[in-house]
Ligand SMILES: Cc1cc2nc3c(=O)[nH]c(=O)nc-3n(C[C@H](O)[C@H](O)[C@H](O)COP(=O)(O)OP(=O)(O)OC[C@H]3O[C@@H](n4cnc5c(N)ncnc54)[C@H](O)[C@@H]3O)c2cc1C
């Protein structure tokens with residue numbers, strides 16, 4: 001089945017199998033491997049991408065269901081201003097070790113800061129409960145998101 | 160973890176979807192948010208020949224409010240309810256319940272219709288809609304029908320949905336008297352399926368009381384004794400505990416001591432939560 005999507009700002013047309021998940025589509029068909037697959041059943045959040053502005057577990061939606069939609073993977077958010085701030089704080093706060101969870105963490109972190117600007121650590125922990133990290137123990141990740149939230153709130157006081 | 164192959168169609172109307180779902184000799188399934196069905200297909204606990212995508216049917220998205228009830232389209236997502244995109248004349252109960260379901264990325268897709276159609280015993284909406292006295296509207300080849308959610312959900316992954324039938328939406332009755340609603344749930348981890356969920360709905364002062372316990376049995380249980388106690392106006396948590404313990408002997412005779420304490424505590428916490436709602 002032929003689908004047309006806007007992938008990281010560019011129009012992409014591909015033939016896909018109906019059973020193909022969005023995660024397999026971006027990784028295997030489009031070669032965008034920042035999107036990681038951990039559990040493939042919705043539990044870990046490593047596969048998180050953005051579809052039509054909404055965070056999405058790419059292992060839980062089919063590529064055919066995204067026909068006509070706009071998809072952003074971490075690759076497409078490289079120059080996103082919030083993402084630049086988040087990357088800096090993940091670096092400074094040791095928000096990653098092996099990096100497997102990091103693409104999903106960054107995309108989810110950006111979504112948290114958009115919905116709940118300037119969150120405290122408790123809010124971040126709660127909102128992050130669907131993202132699993134096997135390395136860091138989360139402390140650095142939570143610190144990084146709180147710090148990025150403060151910096152973004154300072155720079156854009158009216159949101 | 161890949162699903163077996165299947166065909167996929169995106170019908171334009173509910174009538175077309177019904178016809179596709181009812182075809183003889185074809186194992187067809189509806190898909191809405193896919194947040195339960197896609198992993199089930201990938202794990203191959205579900206296998207289908209044909210997937211009928213309901214997710215773009217405007218007929219299933221309608222939300223409305225009359226003086227009598229709130230109408231919620233089947234495709235309304237947990238996130239839309241969490242964000243207050245639909246009216247919540249139930250003291251914010253639906254918003255609060257929505258915000259505790261799974262994780263935001265799942266809530267962006269998971270729908271209230273898909274949740275009720277699946278009838279997972281630990282799902283959040285079944286107990287909530289039963290406590291609010293909601294009715295499910297169902298469309299099929301022979302027209303539409305309505306049924307109380309309490310009767311529609313029959314057991315673990317089991318409903319009265321027949322071949323070709325599609326959930327259109329829900330009508331949740333509004334009461335003249337102000338509602339006070341409480342809710343409590345215990346899950347091992349925030350966002351995981353719960354081990355116990357309790358809902359308490361009180362209409363006005365001294366009015367009708369409904370107490371529902373979910374995630375405890377194949378389908379939610381309406382606790383008559385606990386409701387009678389709360390309606391009596393006697394303000395004693397010990398008496399409420401005793402009433403719930405009696406209910407559990409009737410409805411859950413095989414509950415072990417841990418489960419009994421767990422369920423009593425969620426009901427007591429839901430009642431406390433209800434009292435904080437003015
Ligand atoms: C990690 C994770 C954790 C979760 N935790 C919870 C939780 O704590 N509590 C909870 O309640 N849920 C939880 N869920 C489930 C989530 O709420 C699902 O979104 C929901 O159960 C199904 O909704 P859906 O729209 O995604 O349905 P789908 O997955 O698309 O479909 C589910 C079933 O319903 C049928 N169906 C869907 N829509 C209709 C319709 N309109 N008419 C007829 N049949 C229909 C489908 O054929 C299928 O059998 C969790 C899911 C995940 C992945």
Ligand code: FES
Pocket residue numbers: 036037038039040041042043044045046047048057058059060
């Ligand atoms: S790979 Fe999608 S949530 Fe784990």
Ligand code: FES
Pocket residue numbers: 095096097098099100101102132133134135136
């Ligand atoms: S850094 Fe290794 S899983 Fe998070």
